[in-house]
Amino acid sequence: MTQSTPVKDxxxxxxxxxxxxxxxxxxxxxxxxxxxxxxxxxxxxQPADLLNDLxxxxxxxxxxxxxTNAAEEPFVDEPGTLxxxxxxxxxxxxxxxxxxxxxxxxxxxxxxxxxxxxxxxASLLREFGDGSLQQDIAEVLYAKAxxxxxxxxGRVCTGxxxxxxxxxxxxxxxxxxxxxxxxxxxxxxxxxxxGELLTRVKNxxxxxxxxxxxxxxxxxxxxxxxxxxxxQEENLSxxxxxxxxxxxxxxxxxxxRFIETGHHERIWRDWNPGERTIRVLRDAIRDAPxxxxxxxxxxxxxxxxxxxxxxxxxxxxxxDVCNRISSPRSLGNLLASQRDHRSLTIRRHGxxxxxxxxxxxxxxxxxxxxxxxxxxxxxxxxxxxxxxHEKKPVRKDLYNFARMVMWLPQYQDSDLETIVGDxxxxxxxxxxxxxxxxxxxxxxxxxNTIGGDTPLPMNCDNDDMQRYCxxxxxxxxxxxxxxxxxxxxxxxxxxxxSTGGEF
Amino acid sequence: MTWRQxxxxxxxxxxxxxxxxxxxxxxxxxxAKGPKQYALAFRDPHPVRKDGVxxxxxxxxxxxxxxxxxxxxxxAFHDFDDVLxxxxxxxxxxxxxxxxxxxxxxxxxDKPDPCPDAVYYALDHWERPWVLLVDxxxxxxxRKRAAQAILDEESMGDSEELLDTAxxxxxxxxxxxxxxxxxxxxxxxxxxxxxxxxxxxxAEDTMVVYSGQGVHVYLLDTDPAHRYDAKSREVLNDLLQDxxxxxxxxxxxxxxxxxxxxxxxxxxxxxxxxxxxESPDFDVRSATxxxxxx
Numbered sequence: 001m002t003q004s005t006p007v008k009d010x011x012x013x014x015x016x017x018x019x020x021x022x023x024x025x026x027x028x029x030x031x032x033x034x035x036x037x038x039x040x041x042x043x044x045x046q047p048a049d050l051l052n053d054l055x056x057x058x059x060x061x062x063x064x065x066x067x068t069n070a071a072e073e074p075f076v077d078e079p080g081t082l083x084x085x086x087x088x089x090x091x092x093x094x095x096x097x098x099x100x101x102x103x104x105x106x107x108x109x110x111x112x113x114x115x116x117x118x119x120x121x122a123s124l125l126r127e128f129g130d131g132s133l134q135q136d137i138a139e140v141l142y143a144k145a146x147x148x149x150x151x152x153x154g155r156v157c158t159g160x161x162x163x164x165x166x167x168x169x170x171x172x173x174x175x176x177x178x179x180x181x182x183x184x185x186x187x188x189x190x191x192x193x194x195g196e197l198l199t200r201v202k203n204x205x206x207x208x209x210x211x212x213x214x215x216x217x218x219x220x221x222x223x224x225x226x227x228x229x230x231x232q233e234e235n236l237s238x239x240x241x242x243x244x245x246x247x248x249x250x251x252x253x254x255x256x257r258f259i260e261t262g263h264h265e266r267i268w269r270d271w272n273p274g275e276r277t278i279r280v281l282r283d284a285i286r287d288a289p290x291x292x293x294x295x296x297x298x299x300x301x302x303x304x305x306x307x308x309x310x311x312x313x314x315x316x317x318x319x320d321v322c323n324r325i326s327s328p329r330s331l332g333n334l335l336a337s338q339r340d341h342r343s344l345t346i347r348r349h350g351x352x353x354x355x356x357x358x359x360x361x362x363x364x365x366x367x368x369x370x371x372x373x374x375x376x377x378x379x380x381x382x383x384x385x386x387x388x389h390e391k392k393p394v395r396k397d398l399y400n401f402a403r404m405v406m407w408l409p410q411y412q413d414s415d416l417e418t419i420v421g422d423x424x425x426x427x428x429x430x431x432x433x434x435x436x437x438x439x440x441x442x443x444x445x446x447x448n449t450i451g452g453d454t455p456l457p458m459n460c461d462n463d464d465m466q467r468y469c470x471x472x473x474x475x476x477x478x479x480x481x482x483x484x485x486x487x488x489x490x491x492x493x494x495x496x497x498s499t500g501g502e503f
Numbered sequence: 504m505t506w507r508q509x510x511x512x513x514x515x516x517x518x519x520x521x522x523x524x525x526x527x528x529x530x531x532x533x534x535a536k537g538p539k540q541y542a543l544a545f546r547d548p549h550p551v552r553k554d555g556v557x558x559x560x561x562x563x564x565x566x567x568x569x570x571x572x573x574x575x576x577x578x579a580f581h582d583f584d585d586v587l588x589x590x591x592x593x594x595x596x597x598x599x600x601x602x603x604x605x606x607x608x609x610x611x612x613d614k615p616d617p618c619p620d621a622v623y624y625a626l627d628h629w630e631r632p633w634v635l636l637v638d639x640x641x642x643x644x645x646r647k648r649a650a651q652a653i654l655d656e657e658s659m660g661d662s663e664e665l666l667d668t669a670x671x672x673x674x675x676x677x678x679x680x681x682x683x684x685x686x687x688x689x690x691x692x693x694x695x696x697x698x699x700x701x702x703x704x705x706a707e708d709t710m711v712v713y714s715g716q717g718v719h720v721y722l723l724d725t726d727p728a729h730r731y732d733a734k735s736r737e738v739l740n741d742l743l744q745d746x747x748x749x750x751x752x753x754x755x756x757x758x759x760x761x762x763x764x765x766x767x768x769x770x771x772x773x774x775x776x777x778x779x780x781e782s783p784d785f786d787v788r789s790a791t792x793x794x795x796x797x
Contacts, residue, residue: 177735201746
């Protein structure tokens with residue numbers, strides 16, 4: 001092992017950041033020291049900068065696209081800093097009152113932070129070297145326990161190589177004498193059985209596709225990040241911890257926001273499996289082509305399974321739920337285990353069970369908004385639409401409408417003309433419609449920013465919405481919770497303390 | 504051509520008259536002291552000196568006595584003649600000598616000079632513990648063939664009924680759970696494995712041995728790149744079975760503590776000499792000992 005320390009030597013820092021389980025606390029603390037050194041300028045600590053960066057890291061970790069992008073392009077450019085920011089963010093999460101009695105394995109946001117750490121590290125490693133660090137990591141991931149002749153005397157991974165003879169792609173080269181079954185990688189099959197062997201043999205070596213390295217490293221990283229976090233926790237004094245949790249607010253507030261808007265799946269790992277299953281089934285049923293399946297109607301397990309099979313959600317947790325449903329029978333078993341769920345009814349129909357899944361009667365129903373029309377699925381907006389047939393709108397109704405549209409993801413990057421055009425086509429259905437007036441009103445609202453920020457949409461508690469509200473306890477939706485507003489909207493919400501009072 | 508079991512007298516004659524002529528052809532690593540053990544299997548169990556210990560039909564004898572640290576102190580056999588004497592008269596020349604676990608004095612036995620049905624040496628070799636042997640058994644091939652012919656699946660295991668229905672028990676050698684066709688296929692597989700060893704595993708020192716009911720394929724290279732431990736051998740097993748589709752016995756391949764039939768020893772159940780071979784065209788009939796042909 002090299003005698004260089006992670007404080008001074010970048011390569012060692014990368015090794016410790018990537019393989020903390022192979023190192024003691026001294027080396028890991030030296031990695032943190034390297035990270036903290038970045039926040040010392042001319043001998044002076046810069047706590048505000050550190051706080052700012054860790055809040056930025058922690059809140060970014062909750063965004064799926066940031067986590068994914070970090071695998072291609074690093075979000076933090078230095079291993080010591082990365083280790084510090086990720087572990088401090090995790091400590092802030094653990095300090096949130098909501099998680100006081102929760103085991104960390106149940107907390108989804110900790111998984112998100114770890115994923116950002118691992119993805120970020122992966123892209124740093126790629127940028128850093130010539131593959132030699134990957135080789136070092138492979139050495140650990142593919143090593144077998146010493147056999148009767150002692151440990152394998154040479155390197156376990158002798159290279160990361162392009163192998164055109166195997167159809168191209170990168171492979172880890174492992175001598176057969178160093179190999180174990182761990183190196184035999186099979187393709188996944190739909191039935192869950194081992195598929196075709198992807199590991200190849202040549203010149204007394206195994207060639208393992210690098211994709212397997214990524215999978216194995218993710219497994220390793222789970223334990224690795226836990227160790228980094230433990231060392232960091234032990235490293236912090238009571239005063240430091242108090243300073244951290246007193247001053248940090250962005251991560252805590254983001255978690256509060258998830259709670260407020262009913263995004264339980266974003267904060268809890270495996271949050272209420274029954275609830276997750278039903279939510280995914282609802283989405284799959286809604287998404288089913290030609291309305292073969294409908295919410296509120298009885299369907300066979302086969303019909304529901306076909307809806308699940310056809311459903312291709314983006315969120316990881318939804319995909320996980322879908323992947324667990326492998327056949328109509330497994331779906332039936334899953335639903336049978338949730339027979340007490342308030343939205344599920346199971347009825348015997350001949351020799352088979354039929355299942356009815358209803359709209360949620362509680363909590364927050366997410367809405368897919370592909371066009372402005374979809375906003376009318378919100379009962380309050382439907383009520384508003386109905387009233388607009390009879391009466392001219394009060395100004396606030398139109399503005400409310402325009403502000404919701406401004407925040408919809410598909411209009412975020414649109415030019416004003418498109419938005420105005422689309423809104424006008426919606427308004428034109430009402431008898432009072434006057435093209436010039438509406439055009440003016442919409443443009444006025446769009447120019448009327450608040451301190452340069454787009455005005456927030458109303459939420460359910462807004463007084464002006466109350467005249468259309470069917471009652472929050474009865475409504476399956478919430479404006480802020482159901483509409484696909486981007487995180488920036490909630491970010492702005494954090495800054496504006498008022499909740500709709502600006503009207 | 505039919506096969507039969509060799510008589511005790513024939514076995515004795517083979518090791519006395521014919522086996523010594525093959526001594527110079529034994530692989531060079533098979534010496535009096537090279538393997539860690541020699542082992543003998545008998546047709547009937549024989550008593551040992553100690554009371555209350557079950558009779559033995561299989562004995563392993565170390566080639567060296569060792570101290571507590573495992574270092575070699577005294578050789579049990581000084582030269583190969585001693586090994587030969589042990590094979591011919593195991594009770595009289597038992598290296599355990601006066602130990603309680605030595606075969607009981609031949610004078611006390613109903614059948615003095617028990618001759619071995621089979622002679623083995625340990626793959627766990629003093630100088631080269633990485634000797635690799637792949638075992639391909641005609642029985643496995645026959646069973647698979649029968650299953651495919653009858654049911655197209657292996658649900659019936661190795662039952663007599665399955666082999667009988669497929670006509671394998673009747674085919675020559677009659678009464679054995681395989682036919683000559685299966686042995687020939689085993690030999691072909693053996694040379695396929697040798698080719699795999701040479702082409703994909705960079706092996707230079709290989710050997711195919713006709714074992715009497717199949718083949719043993721050896722990889723004997725001694726460089727560190729070929730020192731496959733048990734875990735690497737599991738990989739080899741999987742590759743040979745799944746990727747190359749060779750019906751090997753995976754247990755034998757992975758286990759370095761196994762004993763293997765000594766080349767040029769007699770497989771007494773089929774009257775065949777265990778013979779290193781050079782070609783898949785090998786005619787198994789040529790492995791019948793001369794002493795049995797006369």
